[in-house]
Amino acid sequence: xxxxxxxxxxxxxxxxxxxxxxxxxxxxxxxxxxxxxxxxxxxxxxxxxxxxxxxxxxxxxxxxxxxxxxxxxxxxxxxxxxxxxxxxxxxxxxxxxxxxxxxxxxxxxxxxxxxxxxxxxxxxxxxxxxxxxxxxxxxxxxxxxxxxxxxxxxxxxxxxxxxxxxxxxxxxxxxxxxxxxxxxxxxxxxxxxxxxxxxxxxxxxxxxxxxxxxxxxxxxxxxxxxxxxxxxxxxxxxxxxxxxxxxxxxxxxxxxxxxxxxxxxxxxxxxxxxxxxxxxxxxxxxxxxxxxxxxxxxxxxxxxxxxxxxxxxxxxxxxxxxxxxxxxxxxxxxxxxxxxxxxxxxxxxxxxxxxxxxxxxxxxxxxxxxxxxxxxxxxxxxxxxxxxxx
Numbered sequence: 574x575x576x577x578x579x580x581x582x583x584x585x586x587x588x589x590x591x592x593x594x595x596x597x598x599x600x601x602x603x604x605x606x607x608x609x610x611x612x613x614x615x616x617x618x619x620x621x622x623x624x625x626x627x628x629x630x631x632x633x634x635x636x637x638x639x640x641x642x643x644x645x646x647x648x649x650x651x652x653x654x655x656x657x658x659x660x661x662x663x664x665x666x667x668x669x670x671x672x673x674x675x676x677x678x679x680x681x682x683x684x685x686x687x688x689x690x691x692x693x694x695x696x697x698x699x700x701x702x703x704x705x706x707x708x709x710x711x712x713x714x715x716x717x718x719x720x721x722x723x724x725x726x727x728x729x730x731x732x733x734x735x736x737x738x739x740x741x742x743x744x745x746x747x748x749x750x751x752x753x754x755x756x757x758x759x760x761x762x763x764x765x766x767x768x769x770x771x772x773x774x775x776x777x778x779x780x781x782x783x784x785x786x787x788x789x790x791x792x793x794x795x796x797x798x799x800x801x802x803x804x805x806x807x808x809x810x811x812x813x814x815x816x817x818x819x820x821x822x823x824x825x826x827x828x829x830x831x832x833x834x835x836x837x838x839x840x841x842x843x844x845x846x847x848x849x850x851x852x853x854x855x856x857x858x859x860x861x862x863x864x865x866x867x868x869x870x871x872x873x874x875x876x877x878x879x880x881x882x883x884x885x886x887x888x889x890x891x892x893x894x895x896x897x898x899x900x901x902x903x904x905x906x907x908x909x910x911x912x913x914x915x916x917x918x919x920x921x922x923x924x925x926x927x928x929x930x931x932x933x934x935x936x937x938x939x940x941x942x943x944x945x946x947x948x949x950x951x952x953x954x955x956x957x958x959x960x961x962x963x
Contacts (some may be wrong), residue, residue, distance in 0.1 A: 578661075579845065580631040580827040581654060583614060584838030585639040586856050589674070590709055599637045603856050610838075610856060611646035613863045615653030615871050617837050617876060618639040620868035622657040627723045629658040631665045631824035634688075640670035644682035651687045665690055665823040667731075672718040673710040680725035690822075691722055692762075698752040699745045702738050705783070707773070712752065719756050729820060731760035736798070737791035738766050739783040746794045750801050759820035763798050764813055792949055812898050812943075812951055831888075831901075835872055845872040848878035849887075886960040889913055889920060893958040897934070898951070903942035917941065925955050 588599040627652075630653055634647070637899050642650075647668075654660055667690040668683065680691075697703050698712040702924060715732075722730055732753045736746050753761065756796050766786055768774050777783045799809060800858040811829060814822065836843035839859040841852045853876050862876040873880055883891070892912070896904040910916045918925050928934045933947040933954050947954050 577628045578628050578832075579658070580633070580824050580834040580836075581629055581658070582824075582834055582836045582841055582843070583634045583650065583704075584634065584836065584852075585610075585634055585636040585642055586839045587641050588636070588638045589641065589671075590707065604641070606742075606856055606860065607642055608646055608858065609860055611642065613860050614650050614838055615656075616863045617874045618653050618657040620863070620874040621835060621837070621872055623871055625871070626657065626659045628661065629654065630661045631827060632660075632667070633824040634668040636669055638671050638674060639668050640674040640679070640683075643896075644679055644686065647683055647688070648686035649801070655704065666690060667822070667824055669694065670718070671710065672715045675718055677721045677724055677856065680721055684727055686727050688727070688730070690729045691727050692733065692760075693722075695717060695732045695749075695753060696735045697738065697745075698749045700739075701937045702741055702745065702749075704734065705740065712955050715753075716756065719758075729759050731762055731822065732756065732834045733762045733764065735764050735766050736794040737786040737788075739786060741790075741794075743790065743797060744795055747797060747801070750798050754801065754805055758839040760814070760816045760822060761802065761807065762814050762935060763795070765795070795949070808901070810899065810901055812900065812948060829895045829898050831892045837874075841875075843872055844883070847883050848880055849883055850870060850877050852876045853878040885913070893917075894955040895940065897943055897954065897958070900943060900948065903940040906939055906941055908937070920960075921958065928954060928957065936956065 586599050587604055587610075588601050590601060593843050627891065632651070634650075639647070651666070656744065664687050668688045671693045671904050672693055672695065693715065694708075695712075696706055696708055700711060703711065719732075722728075726869040734749055736755060745786070750763075768778055768786070774783070775838060778785060802809065802815045808818055808821070809815050810821050811825070814825065816822070826832075831844075835845055836852060838849070839852060840854040841850075841855045843850050850873055852874070853862055859876050863874065865875040869877065892909065893904065896902070904917070906917060913920070927935075928947075929936070932944050933950060935942055935944050943951060943954065
């Protein structure tokens with residue numbers, strides 16, 4: 574049987590500073606582990622692969638701050654990918670980078686190692702908003718980083734922005750969107766701020782230092798961004814993501830099509846061979862676990878903290894929630910019925926009719942898609958398509 578094309582997510586958990594809104598698995602005091610961590614990632618690849626070089630079409634180094642890894646360490650990691658997997662000639666190799674952590678020499682080196690797509694965490698162009706988010710860079714640093722990336726031959730890049738920030742206005746948001754559009758990125762990701770439990774920002778909210786985000790203002794900001802990006806010719810292909818034609822993020826499309834991906838590195842999650850799993854979070858524990866022999870077998874390594882087989886109900890819910898995020902593509906109703914042996918209508922009884930009546934979703938050309946009204950209320954739509962395990 575032909576092996577499905579995999580995506581690889583490689584988690585790099587190191588940061589110079591933890592931002593006020595961040596709840597990712599990151600550490601600011603373990604920089605001395607970077608070299609050993611790179612070697613451990615390669616060990617984990619070998620354990621998971623088990624001598625079978627499965628085809629891989631995307632690799633994504635996320636974090637944390639992958640651009641804090643020495644270029645030589647990144648090259649070892651990518652060499653490990655090539656040794657343990659069958660990397661497609663046209664594979665998308667993405668790396669997240671903080672604007673203040675790169676220079677031309679570094680970007681040239683990672684380009685030579687194989688990275689062909691960058692994702693810069695910009696978040697805002699307004700200094701007061703960057704200060705509240707506890708970002709270390711200013712917008713001038715972003716402009717410089719983008720120029721150096723282009724000089725290094727890295728012309729395919731994403732820029733992240735955050736809206737719904739306390740104190741942010743519709744005008745300051747428009748200023749950020751227009752400023753990043755002037756940098757002419759191939760891709761933009763715009764995220765609504767979520768104040769996560771345990772973050773400094775949550776403490777500030779509880780003690781009154783900041784006001785809670787205004788959901789109506791956030792909706793206006795989102796709508797404004799949709800208009801501005803459409804005017805510039807960007808394709809709004811996923812709820813939070815826009816791309817120039819031909820530049821959609823292939824790696825993230827794997828997630829949104831509910832495809833198979835291996836998560837490697839401390840705290841990473843994976844989904845392959847009918848299994849969902851999570852790797853141990855603490856980097857030192859991760860390194861120790863990978864010294865153990867007798868890996869459980871594909872897709873699991875000795876560093877796995879938890880795993881479970883995906884039930885039919887979970888697979889159905891995951892398929893609905895991920896594929897409806899794709900605004901143009903949506904859910905192929907015939908493929909769904911072939912995969913699960915029942916139609917969406919049969920599985921969800923009256924739920925689909927209700928969502929159609931409320932004009933949250935539409936059926937067109939054999940595909941179920943969110944309406945524009947549904948974009949703004951997508952979490953409510955997804956909640957109604959979740960199934961309990963029987």
